[in-house]
Amino acid sequence: MLYGTPSLQAADKTVLAEIEDMRQDLKYRLAETHRWDGQLRRQLQARAIQGSNSIEGYRASVEDIQSIMSGEEPLEASASVTKAIAGYQQALTYIGLLSRAPAFRYDVGVLNALNFMMIGHHRHKTPGVIRPGSIWVRDSFSGEVVYEGPDVEHVPGLLDELVTWLNEGDLEVPSYVRAAMAHFNLVSIHPWRDGNGRMSRALQTLVLGRDQIMTPEFSSIEEWLGEQRITIDYYDVLGAVQKRQWRPHGDTLDWLRFCLRAHHMQAQRVGRRLAEAGEIWTLLEEQVDADGLNTRCVSALYEAFVSSRLRRSRYQADEDLSQGQAARDLRDLAVKGWLQPYGETKGRYYQAGPRMAEVKTEFADRVTPLRDPYR
Structure with missing residues (x-):
C-alpha cells in the first residue's frame, strides 16, 4: 500500500490554475527561437543540479557545474563533488530523453538504472541495487533518527506497486499532483542505500516531462528546493507527513501544497528570467555595436x-x-x-x-x- 493522493481543495485548484497559466505563457514564449535560449537552458539545468545535490551536501558553483556538464575540469569543485555532479547530470540527461521517447513505460529497471547513474562512483553503496537491509534517516546535526524506511522484505513489492501506479494510477489527477506523490512515495520507500532523495526529485521531474509539462529544465523545482531556507522547510514537511516511519495514509495534503507552492514560485522566477533575457540581450547588442x-x-x-x-x-x-x-x-x-x-x-x-x-x-x-x- 502506497501513500494516497489527497483531495484538492479550492485553494489548491486556484494555485494549480495559476501554475498552468504561467506554463502556457512560458510555452508560447519558448516557441520562438532566441539567441539566448541555449544559455538560459544550460543555466537552468545547472541550477537544478546544484539545488538537488546541495541538499545532500555536494556543493558546487553554477559555473563549475556548467564546466562539468561540458566535460571540462571545474576550477574549484573537489573530485568527490565533481563525480556526484557528473552522475546526476547523466541521469537528468537520460530523463530528458525518456521524457520525449515515443514508447515508454515505467519499470523498476529504469529506476535502478537512474540510481546507478547518480551514485555509480560509490560502488561500495551497491548503486542500482535494492538495499540489503533496514535503513534510517538521521538528523545531520543531532544524529537523531527522523525516519525509518519499510522493512527490506517489503521493498520489492512496494516498488512494483509504485511502478504500476506510475503507469496506471490516478491518471485523471493533475500532473503536478501525480509528480509530487511519486516523489513522496519513492523517498518514503527509500529503496537504495544512497541517492534516494536525488532519485525522488528526479522522478518528479520525469513524471512532469512524460506529461509534456515543458522540458525538465523549465519544470524542475530542484533549484527552489536547494535554497537553504527552503531545504529546511522541505525536510520539515517530509518529517511531518511521514511521521518518522513507513505508515501509508492519505493525509498528504501538506506535502502536496509544499510542492505546488514550489512550482508556483519557481515558475515566477523562470518567467522573470525569460522576460529579462531578451531585454538584457538587446541592451548588450546595442553596447557591442556602439x-x-x-x-x-x-x-x-x-x-x-x-x-x-x-x-x-x-x-x-x-x-x-x-x-x-x-x-x-x-x-x-x-x-x-x-x-x-x-x-x-x-x-x-x-x-x-x-x-x-x-x-x-x-x-x-x-x-x-x-x-x-x-x-
Missing part, C-alpha cells in the same frame, strides 16, 4: 551577466570559434572594460568588468519579490 565589436561578443557578455565567471572554452563552443578567435574577442572585451581576466592558461577565467557591473547593478535593483500563492 563599441565596434563583433555581434557574436554579445554571447560572452550575456554569459558574464548571468554567471559570476566566464571561461574562454565555453564562449568558443557557444559561438563555434577557433581558440584564437575566442581569445581575441575576450581580450577586446577586457580592454573595453566589459570583462576582467583572472588566472593563467587553463585556469584563466573572466568576471564582470566595471561596465558590466553597472549593468548588473541596474537589473539587480529592479527585482521584485516573488508571490506566495497560498497567502
Whole structure:
C-alpha cells in the first residue's frame, strides 16, 4: 500500500490554475527561437543540479557545474563533488530523453538504472541495487533518527506497486499532483542505500516531462528546493507527513501544497528570467555595436551577466570559434572594460568588468519579490 493522493481543495485548484497559466505563457514564449535560449537552458539545468545535490551536501558553483556538464575540469569543485555532479547530470540527461521517447513505460529497471547513474562512483553503496537491509534517516546535526524506511522484505513489492501506479494510477489527477506523490512515495520507500532523495526529485521531474509539462529544465523545482531556507522547510514537511516511519495514509495534503507552492514560485522566477533575457540581450547588442565589436561578443557578455565567471572554452563552443578567435574577442572585451581576466592558461577565467557591473547593478535593483500563492 502506497501513500494516497489527497483531495484538492479550492485553494489548491486556484494555485494549480495559476501554475498552468504561467506554463502556457512560458510555452508560447519558448516557441520562438532566441539567441539566448541555449544559455538560459544550460543555466537552468545547472541550477537544478546544484539545488538537488546541495541538499545532500555536494556543493558546487553554477559555473563549475556548467564546466562539468561540458566535460571540462571545474576550477574549484573537489573530485568527490565533481563525480556526484557528473552522475546526476547523466541521469537528468537520460530523463530528458525518456521524457520525449515515443514508447515508454515505467519499470523498476529504469529506476535502478537512474540510481546507478547518480551514485555509480560509490560502488561500495551497491548503486542500482535494492538495499540489503533496514535503513534510517538521521538528523545531520543531532544524529537523531527522523525516519525509518519499510522493512527490506517489503521493498520489492512496494516498488512494483509504485511502478504500476506510475503507469496506471490516478491518471485523471493533475500532473503536478501525480509528480509530487511519486516523489513522496519513492523517498518514503527509500529503496537504495544512497541517492534516494536525488532519485525522488528526479522522478518528479520525469513524471512532469512524460506529461509534456515543458522540458525538465523549465519544470524542475530542484533549484527552489536547494535554497537553504527552503531545504529546511522541505525536510520539515517530509518529517511531518511521514511521521518518522513507513505508515501509508492519505493525509498528504501538506506535502502536496509544499510542492505546488514550489512550482508556483519557481515558475515566477523562470518567467522573470525569460522576460529579462531578451531585454538584457538587446541592451548588450546595442553596447557591442556602439563599441565596434563583433555581434557574436554579445554571447560572452550575456554569459558574464548571468554567471559570476566566464571561461574562454565555453564562449568558443557557444559561438563555434577557433581558440584564437575566442581569445581575441575576450581580450577586446577586457580592454573595453566589459570583462576582467583572472588566472593563467587553463585556469584563466573572466568576471564582470566595471561596465558590466553597472549593468548588473541596474537589473539587480529592479527585482521584485516573488508571490506566495497560498497567502
